[in-house]
Structures are given as C-alpha cells and as structure tokens.
C-alpha cells in the first residue's frame with residue numbers, strides 16, 4: 736500500500752488522512768523531518784498558512800520537505816498547502832517552499848464570499864469535468880510559470896494546477912463526495928513509486944532518486 740504523509744501541524748489534516756484512506760492509501764501523520772523517511776508522497780493540507788509556516792520553520796521542515804520533493808516525491812498542497820508550495824505569496828506573505836512557479840494571493844475572494852462550492856468550468860482536464868469544488872477563504876493563483884498546467888478553472892481562475900508530480904488546489908478535494916482529484920493524484924504517486932522501485936532494482940547500490 737502507498738504510504739502518503741500528511742503534514743499534521745495545524746488545519747484539516749485529519750480530513751485528508753480519512754480521504755486518503757478511503758481512496759486506498761495508507762496515511763501517515765508528519766510532524767518532523769524524520770517522519771518523511773520511507774514515504775511515497777506528501778500532502779500539505781488546508782488550514783492557516785501563517786501558523787503552518789511558523790511550525791515548519793521551528794521544526795526544520797522547510798528544508799526536509801524541499802529535499803523530499805526535490806528527490807522526486809509527489810506533493811499535493813490544498814488551499815493553505817497550495818500557498819506553501821508557491822514561489823511567491825501576496826497579501827500577508829508567508830515563508831513558502833517555492834516548489835511551484837506561481838504567485839498565491841491569500842484570502843483573495845474577500846470576506847463576503849469566503850466559503851462557497853462551485854463547479855469546474857467546462858473544459859476541465861484529466862476527467863475532472865463538472866468537479867464540485869469547496870472553497871474556504873481560498874487563495875487565487877496568478878503568474879503561473881509556462882510549465883505549470885491548469886487542470887481545472889472555476890470562474891476563469893486556475894484552481895487545480897500541476898507540474899509533474901506537484902499538484903496545488905485552491906479548494907478542498909478532501910471534503911465532499913467527489914474522490915476524483917485524490918484518485919488522480921494517488922495514481923501519479925503510484926506511478927512515481929513504481930518507477931523509483933524499478934530504478935532501485937536496476938541499481939541496488941545507488942542512492943534513492
């Protein structure tokens with residue numbers, strides 16, 4: 736079974752762990768760099784990015800998570816997690832990992848409409864047509880790098896993007912009934928883990944990629 740870490744410092748990590756277990760993975764709570772050992776992938780959940788970033792700084796997790804992602808492990812950031820993945824953060828900036836070339840503008844939908852559910856615009860990729868998206872004080876993503884692919888838009892805004900194994904959602908795929916986003920990402924994790932295992936078999940003395 737795939738072992739998928741969930742950063743468990745603050746926010747809705749328990750909902751993520753439940754959704755990953757429902758989708759057939761083995762969720763592991765991550766509260767220290769050493770918890771990343773042996774994991775196939777990592778989820779950065781929603782919550783309050785200021786609080787999560789402070790915790791990560793205190794625990795040396797910026798360095799550890801960057802090293803984990805740069806070794807080729809898939810990473811999914813949702814809402815606050817998407818902010819933490821961004822290279823640039825606006826509107827009360829927080830320290831971020833800089834793993835996706837984009838700007839995250841925090842709380843960009845304003846306080847009047849800070850939580851809502853909306854369907855994906857027509858033209859969503861990867862079998863995600865009609866996806867219902869749950870937004871909670873969501874950021875907007877801007878200035879996407881050319882290699883960042885937009886899978887889903889809502890109201891014309893990019894809300895699910897990916898570059899290779901790195902995915903960011905400004906909504907909450909772990910909430911609600913639609914498992915498609917987590918299934919798609921877990922499929923990516925499965926492919927990446929089996930590629931890593933066959934590299935190890937081909938060259939058992941090499942460092943893990």
Ligand code: GLN
Pocket residue numbers: 780781782783784785813814815816818841842871872873874
């Ligand atoms: N508004 C939060 C932030 O900026 C994110 C909200 C969420 O994760 N649901 O950190």
